[in-house]
Amino acid sequence: MIDTSLIFYLLGTYILTSIPFGYIVGKFFGKDITxxxxxxxxxxxxxxxxxxxxxxxxxxxxxxxxxxxxxxxFDFFFYNQKAVMLVAITAIIGHCFSIFMGFKGGKGVATGFxxxxxxxxxxxxxxxxxxxxxxxxxxxVSLASILASSISWVVMYYIEKxxxxxxxxxxxxxxxxxxxxxxxERLLKGSENRxxxxx
Numbered sequence: 001m002i003d004t005s006l007i008f009y010l011l012g013t014y015i016l017t018s019i020p021f022g023y024i025v026g027k028f029f030g031k032d033i034t035x036x037x038x039x040x041x042x043x044x045x046x047x048x049x050x051x052x053x054x055x056x057x058x059x060x061x062x063x064x065x066x067x068x069x070x071x072x073x074f075d076f077f078f079y080n081q082k083a084v085m086l087v088a089i090t091a092i093i094g095h096c097f098s099i100f101m102g103f104k105g106g107k108g109v110a111t112g113f114x115x116x117x118x119x120x121x122x123x124x125x126x127x128x129x130x131x132x133x134x135x136x137x138x139x140x141v142s143l144a145s146i147l148a149s150s151i152s153w154v155v156m157y158y159i160e161k162x163x164x165x166x167x168x169x170x171x172x173x174x175x176x177x178x179x180x181x182x183x184x185e186r187l188l189k190g191s192e193n194r195x196x197x198x199x
Contacts, residue, residue, distance in 0.1 A: 006083055009076065010090045013069040017094030017111060020101050021061040022046050025054050042106040044141045044195065059110050066091050066114030074118075081164035088115050088168035092175055107179040109145045112172045116152060119169065123159045127152045139196035142183035149176040 022041030026033030029050050033041055036049040043062060047055020070088050077083035095111040097103045116124040131148035135141060153169035160166065177184075186192035 003083075006077070006086070009069075009073065009083075010086060013073075013087050013090045014094040015099070016069060017065050017091045018098040018100050018105070019065060020098050020105065021065070022058045022106060023101065025058050025061075026050060029054060040106060041101070043110055048195075062095065062106065062110035063114035063117070066095065066111035067118045068114075070115050070118035081162060084119070085164040085168040088119060088165065089171050091115050092172045096175055096179055107145070108172065108176045109149070112149060112152075112176055115172060116156075116169065119165045120156055120160050123152070123156045123169075126155050126159070135196070139194035139198075140187065140192060141195045142180055142192060143187060146177055146180050146184065149173040 020041050022033050022043065022045070025046060026036070026041075026049075031050060033039075033046060033049065037045045038048075039045070043055045043059035046058045069091055070084065073084045073087040077087075092108050092112055092115060094105075096105045096108045098105040113124065113128070116127060127148050130151060131144045134147050135144035138144065150173055152173050153166050156169040157163075157166035183192060
């Protein structure tokens with residue numbers, strides 16, 4: 001039997017996470033962020049093209065829209081891990097393939113981190129510290145994001161010992177890595193832009 005409450009919750013999650021905060025903030029500053037810098041609506045491109053304050057705002061908003069539906073899903077579905085898993089995956093799909101952006105979107109790092117916090121705060125902290133270490137060492141946001149997302153599901157399983165939410169973290173990490181395919185190409189070619197330690 002189809003759980004209609006879950007269907008409506010997933011639909012609401014998709015619509016919420018489809019809200020392109022990077023694009024909205026860009027418009028507030030009189031810029032079309034899709035035509036600036038890398039053209040991505042994520043916090044990094046907003047920070048580069050508009051300013052770090054605007055980038056931080058987008059980071060917080062994107063993380064929040066990932067956190068909120070997953071956090072409340074635990075209570076709403078009485079800790080049904082299967083339902084929470086579907087909500088978590090839907091959250092990242094909404095951000096990366098937004099209905100408001102012609103099924104395009106950001107690369108999922110901030111929203112994925114918000115989802116990770118809701119699923120397992122300790123796992124999120126470990127992954128963030130790993131991300132920070134790679135970022136401060138290399139200066140590349142993309143490299144830090146790719147590597148941190150790649151280990152997130154392993155950390156999740158080690159901490160939580162839950163197959164469903166670990167699977168959600170795995171799917172989220174795969175989407176994030178795929179969305180970074182152009183960054184991976186530039187990293188391999190040595191042409192990726194550093195956020196720190198610019199020449």
